[in-house]
Amino acid sequence: MTYVSYVMWFTIKQAVLSTFLTIPLGVLIARAIVWNHTWGPARLCLKLLGLPLITPALVGILGFIVLFGDIFNVFSLSGIITAHVVFSSPFVALFMINAWRLIPEEHYKLAAQLQLSSFYIFYYVELPQLRKALFEVSWICFCLFLNSFTTVMVLGGGPQKTTLCVALYQSLFFLYNPEQGFHFAELQLLLTLSLAAATFIFKALPGGYSLKVQTFPNLVSSSQKPFIWLGFGLILFPLFVVIVPSLSALSQALHNPLLWQSFIKSLTLSLLLGPLSAFLTFIFVRHEMFFGKPLASLYLLVPPAFIGALLFYLSLNMPKVSSDVYLTIVQLFIILPFSFRVLQGPYMALKSTYGPTVASLGLSSFQRLRLIEWPLLKKPLATILGLGFALSFGDFQSLAFFAHPEIPGLSSLLYQQMTLHFDESMGTALILLTLCYFLYQLPHWILKTYDRTYTS
Amino acid sequence: MTGLTLHNLFFQREDFVLDLSLTLPKGSKTLLVGASGAGKSTLLSLISGFLTPQMGTILWRETDLTRLPPQNRPLTLLFQDNNLFPHLRVRENVGLGLKPSLNFNKEEKDRLYFILEKVGISSLMDRYPHELSGGERQRAALARSLLRKTPLLLLDEPLGPLGPGLRKEMLVLLAAIAEEFNLTLLLTTHQPDEAAYLADRMVFLEGGKIVEEGDPTSLLTEPSHPFLKAYLGC
Numbered sequence: 249m250t251y252v253s254y255v256m257w258f259t260i261k262q263a264v265l266s267t268f269l270t271i272p273l274g275v276l277i278a279r280a281i282v283w284n285h286t287w288g289p290a291r292l293c294l295k296l297l298g299l300p301l302i303t304p305a306l307v308g309i310l311g312f313i314v315l316f317g318d319i320f321n322v323f324s325l326s327g328i329i330t331a332h333v334v335f336s337s338p339f340v341a342l343f344m345i346n347a348w349r350l351i352p353e354e355h356y357k358l359a360a361q362l363q364l365s366s367f368y369i370f371y372y373v374e375l376p377q378l379r380k381a382l383f384e385v386s387w388i389c390f391c392l393f394l395n396s397f398t399t400v401m402v403l404g405g406g407p408q409k410t411t412l413c414v415a416l417y418q419s420l421f422f423l424y425n426p427e428q429g430f431h432f433a434e435l436q437l438l439l440t441l442s443l444a445a446a447t448f449i450f451k452a453l454p455g456g457y458s459l460k461v462q463t464f465p466n467l468v469s470s471s472q473k474p475f476i477w478l479g480f481g482l483i484l485f486p487l488f489v490v491i492v493p494s495l496s497a498l499s500q501a502l503h504n505p506l507l508w509q510s511f512i513k514s515l516t517l518s519l520l521l522g523p524l525s526a527f528l529t530f531i532f533v534r535h536e537m538f539f540g541k542p543l544a545s546l547y548l549l550v551p552p553a554f555i556g557a558l559l560f561y562l563s564l565n566m567p568k569v570s571s572d573v574y575l576t577i578v579q580l581f582i583i584l585p586f587s588f589r590v591l592q593g594p595y596m597a598l599k600s601t602y603g604p605t606v607a608s609l610g611l612s613s614f615q616r617l618r619l620i621e622w623p624l625l626k627k628p629l630a631t632i633l634g635l636g637f638a639l640s641f642g643d644f645q646s647l648a649f650f651a652h653p654e655i656p657g658l659s660s661l662l663y664q665q666m667t668l669h670f671d672e673s674m675g676t677a678l679i680l681l682t683l684c685y686f687l688y689q690l691p692h693w694i695l696k697t698y699d700r701t702y703t704s
Numbered sequence: 705m706t707g708l709t710l711h712n713l714f715f716q717r718e719d720f721v722l723d724l725s726l727t728l729p730k731g732s733k734t735l736l737v738g739a740s741g742a743g744k745s746t747l748l749s750l751i752s753g754f755l756t757p758q759m760g761t762i763l764w765r766e767t768d769l770t771r772l773p774p775q776n777r778p779l780t781l782l783f784q785d786n787n788l789f790p791h792l793r794v795r796e797n798v799g800l801g802l803k804p805s806l807n808f809n810k811e812e813k814d815r816l817y818f819i820l821e822k823v824g825i826s827s828l829m830d831r832y833p834h835e836l837s838g839g840e841r842q843r844a845a846l847a848r849s850l851l852r853k854t855p856l857l858l859l860d861e862p863l864g865p866l867g868p869g870l871r872k873e874m875l876v877l878l879a880a881i882a883e884e885f886n887l888t889l890l891l892t893t894h895q896p897d898e899a900a901y902l903a904d905r906m907v908f909l910e911g912g913k914i915v916e917e918g919d920p921t922s923l924l925t926e927p928s929h930p931f932l933k934a935y936l937g938c
Contacts, residue, residue, distance in 0.1 A: 357783075360775050361775060361781065363775040368804040376790070
């Protein structure tokens with residue numbers, strides 16, 4: 249088997265295995281939360297499910313290494329798959345809970361009257377209604393794992409454990425082999441087109457939303473409660489094992505002048521990217537028919553590493569353009585698909601509810617924004633602004649391609665420290681983590697939306 | 705003979721309070737009337753066990769149902785919509801009233817066909833819910849409740865989505881079925897005049913309390929309480 253075909257095989261194998269393990273676990277956590285939704289810990293777990301999305305990937309992986317490093321060899325295929333399962337099952341649970349909300353409450357009441365067991369309730373009531381969402385979330389996970397960069401970069405790498413994205417990056421930056429890198433870029437393009445074709449044929453990506461959101465039925469199932477504790481463990485343990493030892497490493501980290509320079513660089517970029525991405529998202533959502541589907545699918549189908557490689561080739565021919573420009577473009581590719589998804593549902597709901605009234609009043613675009621959209625969309629707008637801040641501040645992928653060698657940016661500095669000064673890296677991780685959460689919440693505090701759920 | 709007894713039933717949620725006592729004789733057909741938010745659906749949820757009262761008791765004859773889970777109560781609750789599972793055929797939806805595995809022996813199959821025949825949808829048993837009219841869907845739900853052999857049938861605005869013709873047809877069927885199977889009926893509706901000839905008793909609910917009850921004909925023609933007068937537009 250050639251190196252290229254091995255990389256392709258490894259890419260697909262780890263994505264398939266990760267998907268098959270992540271989905272059942274996420275569904276079990278989701279079902280446990282739905283069935284015990286009035287129980288305090290279940291409510292708290294639901295609020296925390298979105299937390300991994302704004303946790304910097306490198307910090308999560310650092311926690312994963314600390315947590316599992318003594319139990320098994322995390323720098324392996326099983327390490328990559330386990331990390332994918334740990335970081336993605338809360339997302340699957342969140343996705344599935346939103347699908348669960350669409351099951352009519354009457355069906356649960358009927359099931360109770362008919363004395364259906366838990367198995368038959370899943371079989372007759374839940375599975376038929378969740379099948380589409382299950383397929384969708386499986387496809388999303390498969391695409392995400394196929395394009396996995398940071399996890400594979402840290403836990404894999406080398407010729408034996410590399411995905412297409414990482415192999416593309418390594419060809420350019422470690423092997424200095426642009427020709428091979430170009431070959432991988434072609435393969436990545438082919439893979440992207442195949443995914444896009446499969447998505448189009450199977451209509452796999454969730455394109456719609458429903459206004460028919462119902463409350464959860466009145467269910468209780470004590471036997472499922474352990475899965476809620478498992479959900480807590482998956483979300484919080486990787487963070488705790490970073491936070492606790494990092495407190496002692498914090499003073500060492502704070503004395504590093506490079507940390508402050510990187511901090512200022514990352515913060516500046518984040519403060520630029522947050523409003524820019526929020527503005528672009530709003531514009532794109534308003535013109536949903538032109539940009540909607542492609543933009544929402546972008547991150548899944550076109551990995552930022554691929555965009556980074558293309559821009560890297562471009563930068564070789566245009567050396568006068570600042571690397572920060574390329575950095576900004578790659579980060580926009582990372583942020584926009586997420587923020588688009590957050591704003592799209594509420595905006596469409598608003599449009600379908602008040603659209604005819606607004607149209608009949610003849611409001612101008614600005615009046616519509618000031619009188620209708622801003623007051624009613626303040627919360628999701630704060631969320632996308634916070635997402636823009638946090639995702640930009642914590643991102644590693646874009647920095648891997650375009651970090652300045654002297655002032656690398658906080659995530660890139662953390663990556664360097666993880667291999668050279670592990671203890672100091674814990675302090676840097678804590679700063680990164682704290683700032684990400686702070687930046688996410690900042691717009692909610694300023695705009696007084698008080699969203700502490702991390703679920704948008 | 706006493707059927708259902710609600711004794712000092714008290715339920716509070718946020719700013720809504722339900723506080724009432726009510727007795728339904730066995731085999732009676734009672735119409736529960738009231739404006740939106742009066743507490744009709746809450747009362748049915750309390751009787752069927754999907755809500756638990758803070759005080760009071762719910763008795764079916766001598767059995768205390770107050771703390772029993774929904775599946776152990778001798779009743780069936782039919783809703784305005786979503787009574788059928790959309791992915792199951794009519795015979796499967798109805799058959800769930802017999803056993804969840806849907807593996808029927810000869811005797812069970814005969815009983816299933818008998819009930820489908822009884823409600824007039826035996827020719828539709830291989831169809832899916834979306835292939836039925838609103839009235840046919842309600843007949844299928846009714847058939848399932850008959851299979852369960854529960855003596856008390858609660859209907860939460862089951863005629864809501866039906867047109868006038870189908871409403872009348874369904875009411876006639878309900879009356880006949882209730883008579884034949886000796887069911888005790890409690891039915892909520894927004895159209896008391898239409899449903900009145902099915903019922904032998906009418907209860908008017910306002911703000912979680914019973915403000916008037918009695919014979920439907922006299923209540924409809926000579927309402928005494930101002931709320932009922934306003935509701936009927938008298």
